[in-house]
Amino acid sequence: MSLGGYLMGRQLEAHQLPLKLAAVSRCYRAESSGQAEERGIYRVHAFTKVEMFGATAADTGQESRDLFSEMMLLQKDLYSKLGLHFQVLDMPLHDLGAPAYTKTDMEAWMPGRGIYGEISSASNCTDYQSARLNITYRDAEGRERLVHTVNGTACAVPRLVIALCENFQDSEGNISLPAALHPHLPGASKIQPPNSPCRITWIRNKAFQGTIVPAGAGM
Template sequence: MLDLKLIRQKPDWAKEKLAARGIEGAEVDELLALDKDRREVIVQTEDMKAKRNEVSSSIAQMKRNKEDATEQIAAMREVGQTISDLDAQLAELNDKVNYILVRLPNFPDDSVPVSLDEADAREERKWSTPREFDFTPKAHYEIGEDLGILDFERASKVSGSRFVYYRGAGARLERAVYNFFLDEHQKEGYEELITPYLVNNDSMFGTGQFPKFTEDVYTMSNEGEPMTLIPTAEVPLVNYYRDEIIPTEQLPISFTALSPAFRSEAGSAGRDTRGLIRMHQFNKVEMVKFTKPEDSWQELENLVHDAEDLLQKLGLPYHVITLASGDASFTSAKTYDLEVWLPAQDRYREISSCSNCTDFQARRAQIRYRDDNGKPQLVHTLNGSGLAVGRAVAAILENYQKADGSVTIPEVLVPYMGGQTVIEKVER
């Protein structure tokens, strides 16, 4: 959530920053007008409460002196009614201010390309040259189905579209990939957590998914309380410290977790309808960091490095881009996307997003630390995919496929595959 005080102090700057995210200036004007009315009502309420205290003291003194306080008591009732009316007006204005404020995205950092067009992302670097095939490369879903390790048809029968069964070596490859990711992150100092997969509304609000993205998730009820299947482990990881003050000496804190991710993919009809790229349920290894504000930008670079390291060890070509201001996530001040090369599509596809959310999530979730003067301050939160497991499997199948339809296992995964070096078709 944005700092309303900052918007109030620098309205033109705030409008310019939010315009880069597609927010019209009129929305900021409405917010500030409501905030002005709200603050005026607060002053009126405080004045009336001071008057009530004054009249109350006067009545008490008159009663001690056995004087008639009828008029003062009547005035007291009138003041009380006025305060009640002002409180109701204030509550309404608070609701209107918060309605707008919680739906405004984070301010983009100055280093972010300003554009509402995703095509204006800035390429930062490339790693490795895509392999040249002496045969026409197949798509990962064709490879997986031909090898008998991915079954989309039966998953569709059981659950609907955008689900999959992994079988045999396919299941083991998926497991090998995420265990490799987790082991590598632990080497870099991340603490592994196993998180809840169901979270409450406060948690979804804290990380910025609610109220703006309620249609993009799966919800249910637990003893009458609304619950949401997590769209990413970012939600339970960030909310681990919700409403807490983290001991300063513990910062920065780095968490990692494997979890399923559940997404309704609302509005994605017709996009990536086949394969592992856009699923309703998929596994993802997440990285989350809590830092002091002055350390967060370096920690963002560290986060990206940790994701890149996985792709390099897997031998998968990729590039790193900085997303344009209008394409970054709701909570992000700056996002780097890592896109892996998929030969069958002849293009790079996103496999990780690494974002600095600055104090945006921490303000919503009230996650703080104490500065050198002992005063509570908001931490900065960062998150990144490290990596999306299904997309990593897709990239491995496509980049390591052979002309005979088999797939070579990347060297770093062979120990996780029990020494298996090639996936070949299994007759069933």
């Protein structure tokens, strides 16, 4: 996420905290997966997500804990309104990355896989990230302090698509969309399968026969 970088080197005022931001980002990971239960779009090299990011005062530590709880409540509200059955995991210490002081994962039931699959997470990183990004604030007494940072995924698009399709598809292949999505998809309360199967035709560029095509050239 670039929101931490957006705040890099900034000094915030106490009255600006907690600072709450959200953004849509295109995310990339080097690894995919060869596991059968992670086939398809469950674990891919590139995906889109909506991320929440916050900076809080560090006076007592309660500020970041409160924002962490708020993000979790937003996640629970979102997935409940989508009609998903999900569980919340309080991650053990050996599963925490270096930045996280505490972390929770939320997993939705995915019938097609017969497993709960992670759809989001939330982390309280206290001052680990801000120390490296030099994100500070002035407290009530004018002293310079490092902020605490908190982040949480609101929507990881591919996995939510999986959860919705697998939970709300009937025997005829129709997918009933949750009522919460209807205002955002006017007239589309249901997704129906195509009348005829899709056919993919592979066309090979005649210019590409054992040679390297320059970047930007048509394929």
